[in-house]
Structure formats: structure tokens, C-alpha cells
Amino acid sequence: MKKPPGEEPKDALTVTPPQKWAAGVPAVRHALEYSLEQTSPGRVGETLLTMNQVDGIDCPGCAWADPAPGKRHRNEYCENGAKHITDEATGRRITADFFRTHPVSELGRRSDMWLNQQGRLTEPMVKRPGSDTYEPISWHDALGLLAEELTALDSPDEAVFYTSGRASNEAAFLYQLFARAFGTNNLPDCSNLCHESSGFALHETLGTGKGTVSLDDLHHTDLIFLVGQNPGSNHPRMLSALEEAKHNGARIIAVNPLPETGLRRFKNPQKARGVVGPGTQIADRFLHIRLGGDMALFQGLNRLLLEAEDARPGQVLDHDFIRTHTTGFDEFAAHVRAVDWQDVAAATGLTREEIEQVRDEVLRSRRVIVCWAMGITQHKHAVPTIREFVNFLMLRGNLGRAGTGACPVRGHSNVQGDRTVGIWEQMPDSFLDALQREFGFDPPRAHGLDSVDSIRAMREGRIKVFLGLAGNFVRAAPDSAVTEDALRRCRLTAQISTKLNRSHTVCGDTALILPTLGRTERDVQADGEQFVTVENSMSEVHTSRGRLRPASPLLLSEVAILCRLARRTLGDRVDVPWERFEADYGTIRDRISRIVPGLHDYNRRVVRPGGIQLPNPVNEGVFHTATGTALFTRNTGEAPGVPAGHLLLQTLRSHDQWNTVPYSTDDRYRGIHGSRRVVLVNPGDLAELGLTEGQWVDLVGVWTDDTERRAEGFKVVPYPSARGCAAAYYPETQVLVPLDSVAEFSNQPASKAVLVRLEPTTAFT
Numbered sequence: 001m002k003k004p005p006g007e008e009p010k011d012a013l014t015v016t017p018p019q020k021w022a023a024g025v026p027a028v029r030h031a032l033e034y035s036l037e038q039t040s041p042g043r044v045g046e047t048l049l050t051m052n053q054v055d056g057i058d059c060p061g062c063a064w065a066d067p068a069p070g071k072r073h074r075n076e077y078c079e080n081g082a083k084h085i086t087d088e089a090t091g092r093r094i095t096a097d098f099f100r101t102h103p104v105s106e107l108g109r110r111s112d113m114w115l116n117q118q119g120r121l122t123e124p125m126v127k128r129p130g131s132d133t134y135e136p137i138s139w140h141d142a143l144g145l146l147a148e149e150l151t152a153l154d155s156p157d158e159a160v161f162y163t164s165g166r167a168s169n170e171a172a173f174l175y176q177l178f179a180r181a182f183g184t185n186n187l188p189d190c191s192n193l194c195h196e197s198s199g200f201a202l203h204e205t206l207g208t209g210k211g212t213v214s215l216d217d218l219h220h221t222d223l224i225f226l227v228g229q230n231p232g233s234n235h236p237r238m239l240s241a242l243e244e245a246k247h248n249g250a251r252i253i254a255v256n257p258l259p260e261t262g263l264r265r266f267k268n269p270q271k272a273r274g275v276v277g278p279g280t281q282i283a284d285r286f287l288h289i290r291l292g293g294d295m296a297l298f299q300g301l302n303r304l305l306l307e308a309e310d311a312r313p314g315q316v317l318d319h320d321f322i323r324t325h326t327t328g329f330d331e332f333a334a335h336v337r338a339v340d341w342q343d344v345a346a347a348t349g350l351t352r353e354e355i356e357q358v359r360d361e362v363l364r365s366r367r368v369i370v371c372w373a374m375g376i377t378q379h380k381h382a383v384p385t386i387r388e389f390v391n392f393l394m395l396r397g398n399l400g401r402a403g404t405g406a407c408p409v410r411g412h413s414n415v416q417g418d419r420t421v422g423i424w425e426q427m428p429d430s431f432l433d434a435l436q437r438e439f440g441f442d443p444p445r446a447h448g449l450d451s452v453d454s455i456r457a458m459r460e461g462r463i464k465v466f467l468g469l470a471g472n473f474v475r476a477a478p479d480s481a482v483t484e485d486a487l488r489r490c491r492l493t494a495q496i497s498t499k500l501n502r503s504h505t506v507c508g509d510t511a512l513i514l515p516t517l518g519r520t521e522r523d524v525q526a527d528g529e530q531f532v533t534v535e536n537s538m539s540e541v542h543t544s545r546g547r548l549r550p551a552s553p554l555l556l557s558e559v560a561i562l563c564r565l566a567r568r569t570l571g572d573r574v575d576v577p578w579e580r581f582e583a584d585y586g587t588i589r590d591r592i593s594r595i596v597p598g599l600h601d602y603n604r605r606v607v608r609p610g611g612i613q614l615p616n617p618v619n620e621g622v623f624h625t626a627t628g629t630a631l632f633t634r635n636t637g638e639a640p641g642v643p644a645g646h647l648l649l650q651t652l653r654s655h656d657q658w659n660t661v662p663y664s665t666d667d668r669y670r671g672i673h674g675s676r677r678v679v680l681v682n683p684g685d686l687a688e689l690g691l692t693e694g695q696w697v698d699l700v701g702v703w704t705d706d707t708e709r710r711a712e713g714f715k716v717v718p719y720p721s722a723r724g725c726a727a728a729y730y731p732e733t734q735v736l737v738p739l740d741s742v743a744e745f746s747n748q749p750a751s752k753a754v755l756v757r758l759e760p761t762t763a764f765t
């Protein structure tokens with residue numbers, strides 16, 4: 001038998017029962033082990049102790065908010081945050097020699113994990129047309145080459161500028177300024193793949209794309225829904241907030257096809273009871289829902305609430321809120337009253353009694369919060385589902401009051417800030433007008449390409465240059481074969497990166513690696529040491545200051561790279577002081593403060609402990625919608641069907657990875673050790689499909705086109721996932737997600753609902 005493809009070390013799967021509680025002492029031990037493997041004890045201490053402290057480094061992991069300045073722990077980080085930061089602060093280095101001995105074609109056969117493990121990128125590299133090897137190039141020549149390719153385009157719209165949510169506000173602002181001054185709105189970002197559906201639905205119904213909940217709201221509420229989210233692995237510090245909420249009397253309802261460990265019990269390593277005691281039970285109620293069943297669940301719940309109002313008129317709904325702040329109630333109510341219970345049962349896999357019990361919890365709660373993440377946004381009907389959450393919240397006035405609201409839990413540490421400062425292919429005219437006033441050029445008005453449309457355009461040869469600011473576009477995007485082919489059609493692909501990844505191995509005719517400083521590193525420019533600023537999931541903007549010596553003297557900061565590139569490309573075509581911006585990031589923030597509402601007086605306010613809280617109009621009763629009110633909506637859309645012989649597959653994260661970058665082959669909480677090539681299937685489905693535990697299978701995608709999408713060599717693991725619903729890790733399964741399988745309205749890949757067949761493997765013969 002051949003070894004499974006793309007996996008190092010060799011498959012050595014062991015499966016243990018899923019863990020019953022999250023975090024606790026082992027989490028801290030795992031974090032330190034990983035850290036010490038990567039770098040020295042001194043560097044570990046230096047980074048970890050300033051992490052998420054006032055004037056320290058903002059964790060480059062998730063976007064969860066920090067407690068108020070006086071309430072932070074000495075160690076204000078989680079196991080995974082510690083891993084992310086030491087992954088960047090690693091002592092390992094990639095030099096020009098490395099690329100001499102590893103041609104691009106060979107790197108392309110390595111696993112994502114192996115590529116990341118090689119260490120930090122240290123100098124600019126170029127792969128020339130016809131060559132299979134990266135060779136060193138000076139910064140001057142690298143940026144000159146990129147500028148030349150950009151200026152040679154027939155139209156600025158033949159370039160795309162991708163951003164991943166690690167980029168600071170300063171870098172992101174300059175990036176969009178450069179793209180728009182150059183003449184295009186082609187600014188796809190990771191948000192297109194992440195919370196685009198949330199942004200769309202919230203904008204439409206509430207007039208803002210952001211969540212309305214603060215940490216304080218979460219701490220003091222009566223009922224929290226955790227829908228489509230795995231906080232134990234992906235937002236571990238959220239567990240501390242949930243624990244506090246529980247200690248204050250809140251109840252929690254988790255809705256998930258998987259009984260995730262972090263939803264069960266949390267042992268807080270920062271507290272004595274977490275180290276020695278049984279920890280805190282997180283979810284009081286668990287709804288074992290089918291993939292894509294959430295809209296039906298909330299419609300059923302909304303129907304029950306309307307009927308409760310019929311039974312006790314004036315006592316269930318918040319008529320005052322509905323009258324003063326909303327439109328569309330009657331149409332919505334008529335629609336939801338007609339919801340069919342059989343449809344709800346089929347879509348959710350839940351019984352009516354279970355939903356009635358949830359209704360009773362809701363009726364007992366004066367304050368309710370709904371939290372959600374990728375389990376909601378990455379579905380075909382994501383936008384209507386989130387609109388239904390909004391309907392649900394508004395029925396009882398759970399919006400704009402303390403302890404209530406909508407909480408899309410963001411992924412990347414600054415994904416929200418990047419949007420605030422202009423990374424979006426469809427920024428509103430008010431922003432573009434402000435840009436025009438400030439810098440005197442006329443920004444393009446036509447909407448640009450998002451991530452999925454960028455791939456389509458590349459595939460059709462309409463895009464010639466791809467530039468990535470952070471991230472790993474090739475692995476983050478769906479339909480690997482299609483996306484890789486699309487990228488290879490470009491004349492030039494260039495990546496501003498800290499670590500090696502797959503996107504460096506899928507090259508246009510020419511390819512550039514532009515290595516940059518990470519957040520952990522000291523950033524010294526002409527006017528002295530600089531800091532950057534970022535915005536978390538709760539709209540708090542604060543500083544992040546790195547302390548470590550840069551991984552290489554040849555690294556430039558993202559800001560410096562962008563300023564130099566802009567000067568080389570645009571010359572004096574626009575009146576932007578790029579050199580000043582590079583020397584003193586405060587001058588960038590001055591400009592932002594005049595363009596972005598809420599960031600006025602940016603430099604002075606952001607350095608105060610805790611930073612700036614951006615206002616959320618919803619919490620002031622203001623709705624920037626077409627009607628000036630919040631909207632009730634009527635939502636339709638069938639839950640994804642699962643024909644006999646098939647499974648619906650969700651592609652998700654393990655406990656030990658950061659998005660496209662696996663750190664190990666373990667997923668401790670789910671009891672998976674030694675391999676990521678596993679598919680988790682309900683035991684009942686296994687029996688029905690005639691499959692056995694431990695069997696090797698290929699996952700074969702089923703879509704409306706005739707393209708075969710096959711992910712080879714996965715081991716079957718029986719797992720308590722909802723019936724008909726399987727799970728496997730992203731990005732290994734990226735090859736299965738069809739480019740055209742997207743959420744309606746938001747154009748976000750539906751990577752949590754991929755129809756597959758499981759076939760005996762062809763990989764090892």
C-alpha cells in the first residue's frame with residue numbers, strides 16, 4: 001500500500017473518544033511544547049507575556065475581544081493563540097539556499113504543514129518565466145518588476161489585490177488607497193470566504209455589517225445561542241466570557257451537528273477551579289442539528305413565539321420595539337405562521353418538543369444573544385438564515401439593549417478592521433467620496449471583483465496580475481484544481497508573506513515572494529519605532545506593538561512594501577505622501593481619521609488603555625437601511641437534501657491548525673491523533689452505506705457539472721455527527737468545494753455543504 005497522498009509524517013491514525021472538556025492545564029502544556037519546539041524560551045516569554053496586554057502585541061489569532069484593561073490576566077492568551085504567535089516567532093529560517101534545493105514543482109508536492117514548518121521567509125525571491133526555481137532578487141528590482149507589470153496592463157481592472165485579515169489597519173488602508181489610485185476596486189479578501197454572508201444580511205436588515213454585542217453584554221445576559229461555531233478550538237478565550245456569563249446566571253443553547261468539546265465543559269486554566277475542579281458546564285442544551293437546518297429551526301421558533309403571543313396577548317412580543325424601530329412585521333408574521341412542521345423536522349433532524357423547549361427558554365429570558373460563525377455563513381442559504389436570526393431577536397426587542405444582540409464571531413484578528421478602512425470590492429460612495437476629498441483623485445466607482453469572481457476572471461484570462469497581502473489564497477479558495485489553474489494563467493503572481501505556503505508554489509509566468517515583518521516584530525522606520533492598530537470582533541480598535549528582533553534584516557514592513565510599490569507604480573500621478581506614510585504611521589492614521597467615521601482623533605484616542613470603541617448605530621436606535629428602520633424579512637430556501645447513498649460534507653478546522661496551516665496531525669478534542677485524512681461519519685450512516693470503521697475511502701464530490709472532484713485516501717471514523725452529515729478537514733478537502741456552489745446574495749463559497757459519495761479508495765493501488 002502506498003502512503004496517503006500529501007501527508008507527513010506517514011499515516012498513524014489513532015482514535016480516542018472525544019474529550020469531554022476543553023482547555024485546562026493540558027492546553028497550557030501543549031501551547032508551551034509547541035512554542036519551545038519553534039523557538040527559544042526567551043523569545044517565548046517575551047512574546048507571550050505582552051500578548052493582548054495594553055501596549056503589547058495583539059494576538060494574531062482570532063478576533064475575540066480583550067477584557068477591559070484592569071481585568072486582564074497576566075497570561076491573557078489561549079493555547080491556540082500561543083501557538084499562532086510562536087509559529088510566527090519561530091527560530092527556523094528559509095534562505096535563498098532552500099529555494100535552490102527545492103524547485104517549485106517539488107514544493108508543490110509538499111503538504112501544507114511541511115511548507116509552514118520550514119520557517120520564516122527572509123529575503124525577496126523571484127521565479128522567472130520558464131524557470132522552476134525561485135532565485136533571490138533585490139527589493140528595488142522586485143518592486144520595479146511588479147510596478148512594471150501593473151503599468152503595462154491594458155486596464156487597472158486586469159489586476160486583483162487580495163487581503164487576508166491579519167493585515168493591520170495602516171497596511172490595509174494603504175493597500176486599498178493604492179489599488180483605487182491605480183484605478184480598480186478589485187479588492188477581494190478573506191472576508192468574502194468568511195463572514196460575507198453576515199455582513200450582507202446585517203447590512204440589509206439593520207444597516208450595519210457589524211455585530212452589536214460587547215463583552216459586557218455577553219457577561220450580563222440571560223440566554224446565549226452558540227450556532228454553527230466551535231469556540232473551544234477557534235475562539236478559546238470566548239470560553240472565559242461564556243464562563244463568566246454562566247456564573248452570572250446565563251443559560252447557553254448550542255446548535256451544532258457535532259457535539260463539540262468546547263460546547264460541553266470548560267476548565268479555565270487561569271482559575272483555581274479550572275485547574276483542580278470539574279470546570280464549568282457550557283451548554284445547558286444541545287441541539288444536534290443537521291447541516292444547513294438552522295433557518296428552519298429559527299423559523300419554527302419564531303412561529304412558536306407568535307403563537308405564544310396569541311395565547312398571551314401583549315406578553316410575549318416587544319410591540320414597542322416592533323412599532324418604533326421596524327418595518328415588515330405583518331408580512332413576516334404571515335410567512336412564518338405558515339411554516340410547515342414536517343419541513344422543519346426534515347431540515348433540522350430535531351423534534352418539535354426540542355424546539356418548544358427552546359421557546360420556553362426564550363420566554364424565560366429578558367435578554368438574548370445569538371452568536372454564530374462558519375457553520376452558518378458557509379451555506380447556500382446563509383443570508384436568509386442570518387436574516388431569520390434578526391427576525392428572532394427583534395420579536396422580543398433583543399437588539400440595542402444591554403445584554404442582547406447579534407454576534408457574528410469574527411475569524412482573523414483584524415478582518416473587521418480591514419473592512420472599516422476600505423478593504424471591500426464594493427465600498428459605499430460615502431467612503432469613496434471621502435477618499436476623493438482627502439487625496440484629490442477620482443476613485444473608480446464600479447464595484448470590483450470578490451474572491452470567487454476573481455477566480456472566474458483569472459480562469460477566463462481577464463486578470464493578469466494577482467497580488468496577495470498576507471493569507472494563502474490558493475488554499476483558502478474553493479475548488480483547488482480550478483483555482484490553481486486560474487492562478488497559473490496570470491502573468492504575475494506576488495505574495496506579501498511571513499511564511500511559506502501553497503500560494504507560493506502555484507505561480508503565474510513570473511512569481512514574487514515579498515517577505516514581511518510579522519506582528520511580533522519590532523517595526524523601526526525613519527521616524528522611529530512604529531506600532532499598528534487593529535479592530536476586534538466587538539469593534540474595539542487598539543494598538544499592537546511587536547517586541548522581537550525581525551526574523552531577517554532584509555524584511556520590510558507591510559506598510560513599507562506598499563508605500564514603495566505605490567511610488568514605483570504611480571510616480572506622482574496622485575498626491576499621496578507615501579514617503580511620509582512609511583516614515584511615520586501616525587500620518588496614515590491622521591488621514592484615516594478624516595475618512596472613516598468613528599475614527600476621528602485616531603492617534604490620540606487609540607493609545608488610551610482599551611483603545612477606541614467604534615459606535616454601533618443599532619445600539620443607538622439608528623438604522624442606516626433604505627427605510628431608516630430595521631427590517632423584518634420573509635425568508636425561503638430549502639435545506640440541502642441528501643440523496644440515498646450520499647452524505648453532506650462540511651469542511652472544518654481541527655483544534656491544531658490556523659486556517660490553511662495545520663500545525664500537527666492531531667485534533668485532540670475530537671480524539672483524532674496522527675492523521676488529518678479522516679472523514680467523520682455517523683455510525684448509523686456507516687451501516688447504511690456499508691462502510692466500516694477504519695476503511696480507506698475517496699471522497700467524491702457530486703455537483704451539477706461533469707467535473708470529477710475527488711479527494712483521495714481518507715480513513716472512515718465513526719463520529720456522533722448528525723445523520724447524513726459528515727465532516728472532514730479544510731484545506732485538504734478544498735478540492736471538493738465547487739467554485740459555483742456559493743451562498744445566494746453574498747457569493748461566499750458554501751464550504752459547509754458539499755454533497756459527496758464515499759468510494760473505496762483508488763489512492764494506494
Ligand SMILES: Nc1nc2c(c(=O)[nH]1)N[C@H]1C(S)=C(S)[C@@H](COP(=O)(O)OP(=O)(O)OC[C@H]3O[C@@H](n4cnc5c(=O)[nH]c(N)nc54)[C@H](O)[C@@H]3O)O[C@H]1N2
Binds near residue numbers: 228660
Ligand atoms: N485555532 C484556530 N482558531 C481560529 C481559526 C483556526 O483555523 N484555528 N480560524 C479563525 C477564522 S478565520 C474563523 S472564520 C473562525 C472560524 O470558527 P468556526 O466557525 O468555529 O470554525 P469551523 O471549524 O469552520 O467550525 C464550524 C462549526 O460550525 C459547525 N457547523 C457546520 N455546519 C453547521 C450547520 O449547518 N449548522 C450549525 N448549527 N452548525 C454547523 C461545525 O460542526 C463546527 O463546530 O475561527 C478563527 N479562529
Ligand SMILES: Nc1nc2c(c(=O)[nH]1)N[C@H]1C(S)=C(S)[C@@H](COP(=O)(O)OP(=O)(O)OC[C@H]3O[C@@H](n4cnc5c(=O)[nH]c(N)nc54)[C@H](O)[C@@H]3O)O[C@H]1N2
Binds near residue numbers: 195471517733
Ligand atoms: N473549505 C473551506 N475553505 C475555507 C474555510 C472553510 O472553513 N472551509 N474557511 C474560510 C475562512 S473563514 C477564511 S478566513 C479563509 C482564510 O484564508 P487566508 O486568510 O487567505 O489564509 P490563512 O491560512 O490565514 O493564511 C496564512 C498565511 O498568511 C501569511 N501570514 C500570516 N501572518 C502574516 C502577516 O502578519 N503578514 C503577512 N503579510 N502575511 C502573514 C502566512 O504566509 C501564512 O502562510 O479560508 C476560507 N476557506
Ligand SMILES: [Mo]
Binds near residue numbers: 190193194195410411
Ligand atoms: Mo475566517
